[in-house]
Amino acid sequence: MTDPNPWLTSQRQGSNLADVLERVLDKGLVIAGDVKICLLDIELLTIKIRLLVASVDKAKAMGIDWWEHDPSLSSRSQRQLAAENEQLREQLGAAKPAPAKEVPS
Amino acid sequence: MTAPRYVYAIGRAFDPTDLAGLVGVDGAEVHRIAHRDLAAVVSAAPSDEAALRARLERLDELAVVAEAHHTVVAAVAAGAVVVPFRLATIYRDEHRVREVLRQRYDEFATLLERLAGTAEIGVKLYVDDRSPALATPSTSGRSYLQQLSQRHRRRDEKWQHAAAAVERVNTALGECALDRSRHRPQPAQLSGAAGHNVLNAAYLVLTGRVTEFTELARQLALAEPTLRIEVTGPWAPYSFTEPGDRS
Numbered sequence: 001m002t003d004p005n006p007w008l009t010s011q012r013q014g015s016n017l018a019d020v021l022e023r024v025l026d027k028g029l030v031i032a033g034d035v036k037i038c039l040l041d042i043e044l045l046t047i048k049i050r051l052l053v054a055s056v057d058k059a060k061a062m063g064i065d066w067w068e069h070d071p072s073l074s075s076r077s078q079r080q081l082a083a084e085n086e087q088l089r090e091q092l093g094a095a096k097p098a099p100a101k102e103v104p105s
Numbered sequence: 106m107t108a109p110r111y112v113y114a115i116g117r118a119f120d121p122t123d124l125a126g127l128v129g130v131d132g133a134e135v136h137r138i139a140h141r142d143l144a145a146v147v148s149a150a151p152s153d154e155a156a157l158r159a160r161l162e163r164l165d166e167l168a169v170v171a172e173a174h175h176t177v178v179a180a181v182a183a184g185a186v187v188v189p190f191r192l193a194t195i196y197r198d199e200h201r202v203r204e205v206l207r208q209r210y211d212e213f214a215t216l217l218e219r220l221a222g223t224a225e226i227g228v229k230l231y232v233d234d235r236s237p238a239l240a241t242p243s244t245s246g247r248s249y250l251q252q253l254s255q256r257h258r259r260r261d262e263k264w265q266h267a268a269a270a271v272e273r274v275n276t277a278l279g280e281c282a283l284d285r286s287r288h289r290p291q292p293a294q295l296s297g298a299a300g301h302n303v304l305n306a307a308y309l310v311l312t313g314r315v316t317e318f319t320e321l322a323r324q325l326a327l328a329e330p331t332l333r334i335e336v337t338g339p340w341a342p343y344s345f346t347e348p349g350d351r352s
Binding site: 016017018019020021022023024025026027028029030031033034035037038039040042043045046048081082085 | 188216294295
């Protein structure tokens with residue numbers, strides 16, 4: 001293995017969606033663009049997934065799975081989702097400690 | 106009529122043919138916008154801002170856009186020094202991209218110089234978070250309680266050992282890296298990985314030492330029986346784009 005260009009041979013080895021998301025959402029250079037886009041950050045994503053997993057598991061355990069057969073209920077409207085994300089962002093903003101950042105030694 | 110541009114990264118001027126056939130978000134063709142020795146890697150952006158915003162609020166859509174963004178950055182990083190941009194950096198038109206390149210030329214040039222010849226390696230360390238089963242069926246309430254307290258003690262010890270092991274690995278790797286950055290530990294729901302993620306770090310290493318560094322990480326973790334390791338990359342230096350954070 002003397003390939004001088006390791007990206008070509010081993011890119012994405014062992015990585016998952018979370019690895020990609022934490023880099024493109026939380027890392028990478030932030031330059032203000034002309035279009036204002038408020039991204040879900042990785043912390044918010046984590047909370048959402050936790051809520052989703054918790055509620056779906058709970059409901060399934062109770063034998064409630066009707067939404068899986070009802071297309072109108074299985075996907076909520078975009079507006080509702082955006083509002084919910086906004087609400088989570090506010091809660092997070094209120095409770096958020098300073099982000100953990102390693103001090104270079 | 107404006108033609109918005111999505112910017113993936115800034116690179117040192119590279120051969121435009123390197124981008125031939127490369128597609129980005131929504132399958133848009135990737136091209137470069139050059140200014141002096143710098144070039145922005147761009148594609149046509151979705152013109153419906155509201156729709157894009159709504160899409161990025163949904164995990165499934167976000168994942169598709171993130172993968173597209175990452176694929177372009179990785180492809181360019183294979184042939185040139187790049188500074189990856191945060192997801193969804195969009196400008197009104199090509200003229201605006203050129204303006205940003207001109208205005209922030211010094212900042213971009215410094216960053217690119219710092220990142221030349223380097224790559225990012227991701228290292229995740231996991232501890233098995235399952236509780237050990239009670240050794241024998243309890244015959245009395247008293248022995249049950251004894252077993253419980255013993256189990257708690259063992260678990261505490263295990264976590265203490267693991268924390269010390271993580272520190273040893275992190276320190277040793279840090280000494281062999283140009284820089285390091287800590288990410289938030291990943292929840293199992295998002296990564297699907299087994300065990301409890303106790304360290305999620307990125308190290309900046311020379312491109313020529315990627316294999317060596319990866320091997321070192323594996324060896325260090327092998328010496329720590331409480332830990333499981335996952336090494337990812339090489340990545341474009343996403344975690345090292347903050348100006349002047351190199352120690």
